[in-house]
Amino acid sequence: MTTIASSFLHRRKRPRDDPHFHGPQRPYRRRVLGLGLCPATFRPPSLAPLRIPFDMGNLSSMFRGKPRDHEAQGLQGYKELVRSSQDLTVATSNDDAGLGRPVVVTRRVGDPRKAALEGAAAAQLPREKRKPHYKVALEGARSHDKRLAELEFQLRLEEEKLAELRKAAEAPKEDLSELFIPLTDEEENEVDKCLYGRGSSTEVLALHEPSNIEVSREKFRCLRPCGWLNDEVINLYLELLKERETREPERFLKCHFFNTFFYKKLACGKNGYDYKSVKRWTTRRRLGYELIECDKIFVPIHKDVHWCLGIINMKERTFQYLDSLGGVDHHVSGVLARYIAEEVKDKSNKEIDISSWQEELLDDNYIPLQQNGWDCGMFMLKYIDFHSRGLNLSFSQENMEYFRKRTVKEILRLRAD
Numbered sequence: 136m137t138t139i140a141s142s143f144l145h146r147r148k149r150p151r152d153d154p155h156f157h158g159p160q161r162p163y164r165r166r167v168l169g170l171g172l173c174p175a176t177f178r179p180p181s182l183a184p185l186r187i188p189f190d191m192g193n194l195s196s197m198f199r200g201k202p203r204d205h206e207a208q209g210l211q212g213y214k215e216l217v218r219s220s221q222d223l224t225v226a227t228s229n230d231d232a233g234l235g236r237p238v239v240v241t242r243r244v245g246d247p248r249k250a251a252l253e254g255a256a257a258a259q260l261p262r263e264k265r266k267p268h269y270k271v272a273l274e275g276a277r278s279h280d281k282r283l284a285e286l287e288f289q290l291r292l293e294e295e296k297l298a299e300l301r302k303a304a305e306a307p308k309e310d311l312s313e314l315f316i317p318l319t320d321e322e323e324n325e326v327d328k329c330l331y332g333r334g335s336s337t338e339v340l341a342l343h344e345p346s347n348i349e350v351s352r353e354k355f356r357c358l359r360p361c362g363w364l365n366d367e368v369i370n371l372y373l374e375l376l377k378e379r380e381t382r383e384p385e386r387f388l389k390c391h392f393f394n395t396f397f398y399k400k401l402a403c404g405k406n407g408y409d410y411k412s413v414k415r416w417t418t419r420r421r422l423g424y425e426l427i428e429c430d431k432i433f434v435p436i437h438k439d440v441h442w443c444l445g446i447i448n449m450k451e452r453t454f455q456y457l458d459s460l461g462g463v464d465h466h467v468s469g470v471l472a473r474y475i476a477e478e479v480k481d482k483s484n485k486e487i488d489i490s491s492w493q494e495e496l497l498d499d500n501y502i503p504l505q506q507n508g509w510d511c512g513m514f515m516l517k518y519i520d521f522h523s524r525g526l527n528l529s530f531s532q533e534n535m536e537y538f539r540k541r542t543v544k545e546i547l548r549l550r551a552d
Contacts, residue, residue, distance in 0.1 A: 311529055313552065314521075318540060326543045330359050341546050346374045350546060357512075358539045364442065364512025369435060370394045372516055372542060375551035376523060388430040390523045391422070395435045398445070402470055410477050417478060426475070427483045433519050436467060442515040445471050446522065453495040459505040459514035468494045506532040513538055520551075 276283070318326065329340055329352070336353035343349070348371045357365045373392040380387040393416075400412045417426055426432060427449065434445040445467050446455040454468040472489045479487050505514050513535050521528050530538075545551045 311526070314526075314530075315534070315537070316552075317537075318544065322544050323540070325547065326540045329355050329543055329547060341371065341549065343371050343374055343549060346371070348374065355543065355546075358543050360536060360539065361507075361509050363440070363509055364516070366395045368542070368546065369442075369512060369516065371546055372551065373433075373435075373519070375545060375549065376519065379551045380523065387523055388525050389424075389428065391417075391426055391429045391432045392519065393432070393434045395437060398434050398436045398467075398470075401474060407466070408470055408473060410474060413474075414481065417482065419482065425479075425482050427479050427485065431522060432475075433522070434471060435515060442511045443467075444515045444518050447471050447475050448495075449475075452492045454492065455495050455497065457497070457502055457515070457518050459503070459511050461499055461502070461504055463496065465494065501528065503528050503531050505535075510535045513542070516542065 332352075334352055336351065338352045339349045340352055340355060341350040348367060350367050350371055354365055354367045357363060357368055373394060376390075377392050380390060397413060397416065401409060403409055403412065415421075419425055430448075430450045432447040432449065434447070436443045436445055441458075441460065443459075443462070443464070444457040446457065448455065454471055456464055456467050458464070472492060476487050476489050479485050503514065503517075505511055510532065517530055517534075517538055518528065521530070
């Protein structure tokens, strides 16, 4: 093949009248392709044209008739290509390194058509999701940075210690079991007989001799569902709470429970305040103690048809106003602040700087709220009951039916549990 190509390159043009002349001389590349080889043999589909390296110096020297030692390098490439037409190289791109730029990989295939089909199938496959470059770099840095690994270990240790401290600092869960003890069958029958049984409405079913408070069958009916609590039921229950504290002082806070008439007297003056009208309510001879010795002082407040509660927290020096409808009344706190200052000065001969005390505003998450228009009195009694135990207000509207029955039972037996 080298001899044929060399004679072809060095021969001269023939005259046009030469019988063997078949037209203008074709370019060199088309002469080679004219040897009966298919162009697809040299260039697979969708690939860039093959480039065969050759030496321009050799080619020019061949035209000058001065061939060099490696003058056949250019034609040697064609020879190898023709001889191994089935040994082709296919270039593919890959990004397995995850660097964001393709890496060219070459492989040899025997069939160009098969390579084209494989390339088309590979293009239709979904691309694997790669990690962002910064994550790959960060993981690489962490794997080689021993100091960073030590810091992460120390951080985990500190987090474990902090979790243990928080767990130890958590307050123990309150024991509320005795506050929700179900009534026995005998107690249920006793309550039903009191609320719905036959008999005279004026019949006295409970009489508290120390306070001279009596509750008739008619008065008990306010503890039926949808009933509004009256003064007799509320005041007798408060007397039972006072006796409970005296009976078991180690279980309950030292509290004072004003009755439902106290705030009406205190706030009935011309300026909405009259200390003289309640001055004798709290003498040591009458109570056996002074209000300054108490932890909490409870003041029931009745507003037309709604019951609320005022609390003087002597231990924490705060005032609270609890309304089961979520209301706020700063006037009540002002009246109670003025009262306790005069009361302590009158009974204990001590001055209290009320300006340093705070009015504690409680949100709806702290105060259980009623979901109807008649349970305000029952909510007020349970505010007092839970606070006198030093417990959070852990009850809701769903417990009101049970609390009504339990209150009937405790008043009938003249003992608050």
